Amino acid sequence: MEHKKTDLILLFITRITRLFAYGFLSVTLALYLAEIGLNVKEIGLLFTLTLIGDSIISLWITTSADYRGRRRMLVLGAVLMIMAGMVFTMTRNPIFLILAAIVGVISPSGYETGPFLSIEQAALTQLVSDRQRTHIFAWYNLVGSFATAAGSLAGGVMVHIMEGSGFSRFDSYRSVLAGYTLSGLVLLLVFFFLSSAVEVKSHTNIQTIKRFLGLHRSRNAVLRLSALFSMDAFAGGLIMQSIFAYWFYVRFGVDAGTLGGIFFGANILAGVSALLAVRLASRIGLINTMVFTHIPSNILLCLIPLMPNLNLAIAVMMLRYSISQMDVPTRQSFTMAVVSPDERSAAAGITNIARSVGSSLSPALSGVFLASPALLSMPFFMAGGMKIIYDLLLFYNFRTMKPPEEKKL
Numbered sequence: 470m471e472h473k474k475t476d477l478i479l480l481f482i483t484r485i486t487r488l489f490a491y492g493f494l495s496v497t498l499a500l501y502l503a504e505i506g507l508n509v510k511e512i513g514l515l516f517t518l519t520l521i522g523d524s525i526i527s528l529w530i531t532t533s534a535d536y537r538g539r540r541r542m543l544v545l546g547a548v549l550m551i552m553a554g555m556v557f558t559m560t561r562n563p564i565f566l567i568l569a570a571i572v573g574v575i576s577p578s579g580y581e582t583g584p585f586l587s588i589e590q591a592a593l594t595q596l597v598s599d600r601q602r603t604h605i606f607a608w609y610n611l612v613g614s615f616a617t618a619a620g621s622l623a624g625g626v627m628v629h630i631m632e633g634s635g636f637s638r639f640d641s642y643r644s645v646l647a648g649y650t651l652s653g654l655v656l657l658l659v660f661f662f663l664s665s666a667v668e669v670k671s672h673t674n675i676q677t678i679k680r681f682l683g684l685h686r687s688r689n690a691v692l693r694l695s696a697l698f699s700m701d702a703f704a705g706g707l708i709m710q711s712i713f714a715y716w717f718y719v720r721f722g723v724d725a726g727t728l729g730g731i732f733f734g735a736n737i738l739a740g741v742s743a744l745l746a747v748r749l750a751s752r753i754g755l756i757n758t759m760v761f762t763h764i765p766s767n768i769l770l771c772l773i774p775l776m777p778n779l780n781l782a783i784a785v786m787m788l789r790y791s792i793s794q795m796d797v798p799t800r801q802s803f804t805m806a807v808v809s810p811d812e813r814s815a816a817a818g819i820t821n822i823a824r825s826v827g828s829s830l831s832p833a834l835s836g837v838f839l840a841s842p843a844l845l846s847m848p849f850f851m852a853g854g855m856k857i858i859y860d861l862l863l864f865y866n867f868r869t870m871k872p873p874e875e876k877k878l
Contacts, residue, residue, distance in 0.1 A: 513836020625729015
């Protein structure tokens with residue numbers, strides 16, 4: 470029991486460290502790439518290649534983590550994060566940047582990337598009861614949102630202070646990348662302290678079970694969920710945080726320091742919305758909570774570019790963020806609840822990678838839209854419309870599938 474409590478604390482520490490680093494980087498990453506000479510289309514392509522590379526690496530790591538060792542795979546992910554950060558910090562060469570983006574782990578979105586989330590979800594599910602699962606996931610997402618918010622604010626403020634002190638934009642942005650690399654080192658150290666309680670416990674030899682991408686009994690359900698999650702993520706990739714920040718910069722001329730403040734507030738609201746999802750899910754169920762909160766959020770997303778000034782655009786964006794993440798802990802909890810214990814890393818990995826693949830295909834498209842003044846707002850309309858279609862399909866396909874805690878009601 471003591472080991473489980475310690476492991477829970479350590480997994481929350483890694484979540485906070487990682488999401489702080491992702492938020493820290495996201496506000497300035499596109500600006501840094503523009504500063505070293507990449508145009509908008511090239512930035513969008515680099516983001517796409519980054520997410521594709523993360524997906525391929527993560528697929529191998531997460532689908533083998535349950536029988537090769539979850540701690541071992543988390544350590545490997547941290548090494549890849551450090552490697553990517555170092556290359557991005559040390560070179561302006563587009564070819565080296567692309568190679569580091571494909572092989573390493575780097576987040577252009579401000580949100581999770583790489584194998585960490587999937588394996589940590591499986592470990593958290595094993596450390597708590599069915600009744601506690603959604604609650605733990607909500608807090609896990611809450612601290613992540615707060616960490617992303619703090620990282621976004623810190624990244625913007627740091628660049629603002631350094632530029633005000635006489636540093637060049639390039640050096641200011643590169644300092645942010647150095648901080649990202651340091652965060653990867655912290656993750657590496659913390660993962661070494663996890664106990665064997667996070668590993669799969671099974672009375673059968675999990676090496677002998679016939680698997681497809683690490684799955685057996687739950688294969689069909691996971692593949693259906695993956696297809697839907699990929700659609701949702703493709704839409705989300707059109708307006709990932711780096712692109713969102715760039716849109717504010719182009720549309721309203723907002724500087725990096727102000728952008729950091731905006732996304733600090735937005736991610737705080739997103740974190741609170743994830744926590745509120747627990748109470749709602751206990752009343753109406755996980756699937757209903759996912760769908761009935763996501764649709765209004767996406768209607769608000771479509772309204773943001775229709776606002777005539779910065780203040781109204783920020784207000785609608787904040788309202789949207791206040792309900793935007795209620796589907797996240799419920800989605801994660803539902804996925805972990807409907808699969809076998811020795812499929813959890815694989816199930817989380819495949820569904821999360823499906824999301825990564827979906828989101829990896831859309832930044833290049835957003836780059837095309839953002840390069841044209843007439844199409845500047847198109848990513849918002851496309852993203853909101855596609856996400857609403859996803860919500861309706863999810864409800865139709867999974868409304869009758871119940872997790873263990875809902876079957877007992």
